[in-house]
Structures are given as structure tokens and as C-alpha cells.
Amino acid sequence: MKKSGVKSKKVKKCKLGQKVNTHVVDRDAKRVLIIENAQNCFFKGGAMGFMSKGKKDEEDLIKKINYLINLEEKSIKYKNAGLSGKKTKKGILSKIIKNDNSLFETNARKKYYYDIVVFSCTTNPPDHFIFASHHNLRNPDQYKLYVETSKKKENTYLGSNKFEGEDKIILLPDHALTDGSDFHMVGNKKLLGIDFHPDLDLSSLYRPFSDKHKTVFLNKQHYHNRGFIIHKGTTKKGCRSAFLNSDMKTTGLSKFLKCNGVEDVTVCGMGKEQSIYLTLIDSLKYKNIKIRTLLSDASRNLGIELPPDLFPKNVKKELEKKEEKDVRESEFYKFLEKKNINSINTDILIDLTKSDDVFSKQQKMGDLKKSISSFETLFSESNYTPPENNLLAKNQATRKLF
Numbered sequence: 001m002k003k004s005g006v007k008s009k010k011v012k013k014c015k016l017g018q019k020v021n022t023h024v025v026d027r028d029a030k031r032v033l034i035i036e037n038a039q040n041c042f043f044k045g046g047a048m049g050f051m052s053k054g055k056k057d058e059e060d061l062i063k064k065i066n067y068l069i070n071l072e073e074k075s076i077k078y079k080n081a082g083l084s085g086k087k088t089k090k091g092i093l094s095k096i097i098k099n100d101n102s103l104f105e106t107n108a109r110k111k112y113y114y115d116i117v118v119f120s121c122t123t124n125p126p127d128h129f130i131f132a133s134h135h136n137l138r139n140p141d142q143y144k145l146y147v148e149t150s151k152k153k154e155n156t157y158l159g160s161n162k163f164e165g166e167d168k169i170i171l172l173p174d175h176a177l178t179d180g181s182d183f184h185m186v187g188n189k190k191l192l193g194i195d196f197h198p199d200l201d202l203s204s205l206y207r208p209f210s211d212k213h214k215t216v217f218l219n220k221q222h223y224h225n226r227g228f229i230i231h232k233g234t235t236k237k238g239c240r241s242a243f244l245n246s247d248m249k250t251t252g253l254s255k256f257l258k259c260n261g262v263e264d265v266t267v268c269g270m271g272k273e274q275s276i277y278l279t280l281i282d283s284l285k286y287k288n289i290k291i292r293t294l295l296s297d298a299s300r301n302l303g304i305e306l307p308p309d310l311f312p313k314n315v316k317k318e319l320e321k322k323e324e325k326d327v328r329e330s331e332f333y334k335f336l337e338k339k340n341i342n343s344i345n346t347d348i349l350i351d352l353t354k355s356d357d358v359f360s361k362q363q364k365m366g367d368l369k370k371s372i373s374s375f376e377t378l379f380s381e382s383n384y385t386p387p388e389n390n391l392l393a394k395n396q397a398t399r400k401l402f
Contacts, residue, residue, distance in 0.1 A: 014259035021224040029263040033114040036269035041193030045184035047175035051303030064298040066201040071113040082109035117204045117227045120242035122176040130238045132171035146173040170305045241278035264291040268298035273319045293342040
């Protein structure tokens with residue numbers, strides 16, 4: 001019963017389309033992987049790709065990001081739940097092995113480590129105020145082009161309204177343009193700057209019948225997959241992080257994560273010293289987020305000039321040298337640690353998923369030592385006896401007897 005004179009607090013429900021249905025049913029605190037700026041303009045040949053270490057390094061980065069997207073926790077229970085085949089008369093699992101050799105995997109019920117994957121994308125209209133060209137073409141005597149070295153002209157712009165913000169903006173080359181006008185060629189292939197890297201795994205963004213016009217559907221379709229895109233920046237606003245635009249107003253990501261019970265945020269991709277850092281810092285504003293992690297070896301620096309007050313002097317000095325340091329020695333990572341942000345390499349995270357008790361181990365992440373020598377260890381085969389509850393393995397072993 002309601003107490004007289006006391007107003008009941010309304011519980012906000014998720015908007016239609018915000019609530020994500022996943023295959024995992026026994027995890028209350030969900031995890032999200034945020035992939036920053038995995039767009040063509042940030043890689044070699046793109047307008048912002050001038051820090052690229054070459055094709056091999058980019059391949060390694062995309063390979064790691066793709067593996068993280070598809071990273072699964074070890075779970076025989078979920079593996080069994082995704083099986084199909086003829087049923088026994090009583091439908092008892094223990095009898096399936098003895099009476100039927102037709103079991104096969106449907107590839108459903110995968111226990112992904114990350115419940116949700118968010119692709120955070122920079123989107124700039126032509127002639128945006130963050131571009132050096134925008135200001136140079138209007139006032140060439142005051143502002144220099146991005147590639148100019150003149151010390152007499154300015155390469156920063158002080159935001160002049162609530163949308164642009166009030167801080168100094170480092171002016172950039174035209175990139176991630178929504179009209180597709182910035183591009184580069186790789187062989188005979190034209191890569192638009194705003195598009196995702198061609199080797200990035202986008203399977204989590206799949207929605208059935210998306211190629212059909214909306215008029216063919218008699219009722220509203222509801223599609224559920226764990227991949228989503230968040231746009232940063234608009235005509236009037238600049239990009240800041242996956243959570244906030246330059247006017248410090250939300251992009252909508254925080255509400256979406258809260259709606260879906262996400263408490264654990266991991267970030268990787270392009271712009272370690274810029275948008276990745278700011279995404280982690282901005283996440284500190286939200287109480288529902290308990291764990292924040294930077295995947296250091298699955299992230300890259302952009303190498304652009306840093307705003308004056310973004311980092312302490314010792315951290316800024318290290319980042320400006322553009323030398324990648326070990327997590328334990330870097331001033332940048334020590335700075336993140338003081339803000340309760342974890343910095344780890346992918347091998348530690350991947351090793352965690354081999355355990356049946358992933359979450360409790362993750363709480364002690366800082367105490368873990370390196371346990372696998374290389375990323376490729378994941379793909380090597382090991383000799384072991386299938387556990388008693390591994391139905392598919394037992395079924396396959398039974399087939400070999402006949």
C-alpha cells in the first residue's frame with residue numbers, strides 16, 4: 001500500500017529499441033566494449049592517419065579488436081544449450097548420447113565476454129568549425145592551414161558559443177566527412193574516410209531485412225543484436241567522447257548503458273590520447289559504471305597536438321614524444337590508475353576468459369601476471385579429455401566408434 005502524502009517514485013523504462021536481448025542469462029552486471037574511431041580516415045592514407053606505423057601494425061590492431069568483439073567465456077553449459085538434433089522420447093539429455101549421434105552446433109547461445117559492442121564514430125559535416133580549412137578560407141592572415149608551419153598564424157580556435165564549448169580547439173584537417181568527400185585509394189579500392197576499416201568485424205551490427213524498404217513491412221520490426229553505432233559531433237557541435245559532445249551534452253550512450261545494466265566499460269581503437277581517454281574520463285560521471293578499462297595494445301595514438309590543460313605536464317611530455325611505453329612504466333597509465341581506470345593488455349583479458357569464474361578474477365585484475373606469451377596462443381590446439389558434461393564432444397566420440 002502507498003503511504004499517504006508520499007509520492008511514489010516513477011521508474012523510468014527503457015525506450016523501445018533500447019533494451020538489448022542477449023544470449024547470456026546469468027550475468028546481472030553487463031559489459032560493453034567501446035571501439036573508438038575505427039574509421040578509414042584514422043588509418044594510413046586517411047586524413048588523420050599520419051601516425052600510422054604501416055600495414056602490419058594496422059592488421060595487428062584490427063585483428064585484436066576483432067578477437068575482442070568475438071571473445072567468449074568458457075562455458076560448457078552454454079555450449080550444450082546451443083546444440084540441436086533429434087530428441088529422445090523423453091527428451092533426457094543423458095540419453096541423447098547413447099541413442100542418437102545426430103547432435104550438431106547451431107552456433108547460438110555463445111557466451112560473449114562483452115554483452116554489447118559500441119562503435120563510436122566521428123561524423124563531421126563539410127566546412128566544420130574544427131577544421132583548419134574552415135578558418136583559413138575565411139581569414140587566411142590569422143589562421144594557418146593544417147599543413148602550414150608558420151608561427152605567425154594560429155592553429156587553435158577559442159570556442160565562441162555553448163555548442164562549440166569555451167576551450168581552445170586544436171584545428172584539424174578535414175576528415176570523417178558525412179558527404180564522403182575525403183577518401184584515399186588502396187589499389188583499385190576507394191575508401192571513404194567516414195567508413196569503417198574494411199577488415200573490421202561488423203557482424204554484431206547485422207539486422208535482418210535491412211535491405212528492404214520500410215513500406216514492405218506490415219508491422220513494426222524489432223531487431224536484437226549486440227552491436228550499435230554512436231555518432232559523435234553534429235553540424236554545430238564538435239566531437240569529444242562517446243559520452244559527450246563539445247557542448248558537454250550527452251550523446252545518449254550513458255542512458256543506453258544504464259538501461260541495459262552495464263557496469264563494466266572497456267575502450268579500445270584509435271585516439272588513445274584523445275577520444276579514448278576522454279571516453280574513459282567522461283564515464284566517471286555515471287555512477288552505474290563500476291569498472292573502467294583501457295586496452296592499451298588494442299589502441300593507438302593519433303599524434304595530433306594536445307590541448308594545453310588536458311594532461312599534467314609530465315604526462316603531456318611523454319605523449320608528445322610519441323613513444324609507446326610499458327603499462328607499468330608509463331606516466332600516462334599511472335595517471336589513469338589514479339583515476340581508478342585500469343590499463344591492461346589483451347593477453348591478460350583473454351586469459352581471464354579461459355576460467356569458469358571470470359568476474360571474481362576480473363576484480364583482481366591488477367594482481368594478475370602475464371600468463372600467455374603471445375596473442376597467437378589463443379589459436380593453438382591443446383590435448384585434453386572432454387568433461388563429462390560436454391555433450392557435443394561425447395557425441396563426436398561416440399560417432400568414431402561406428
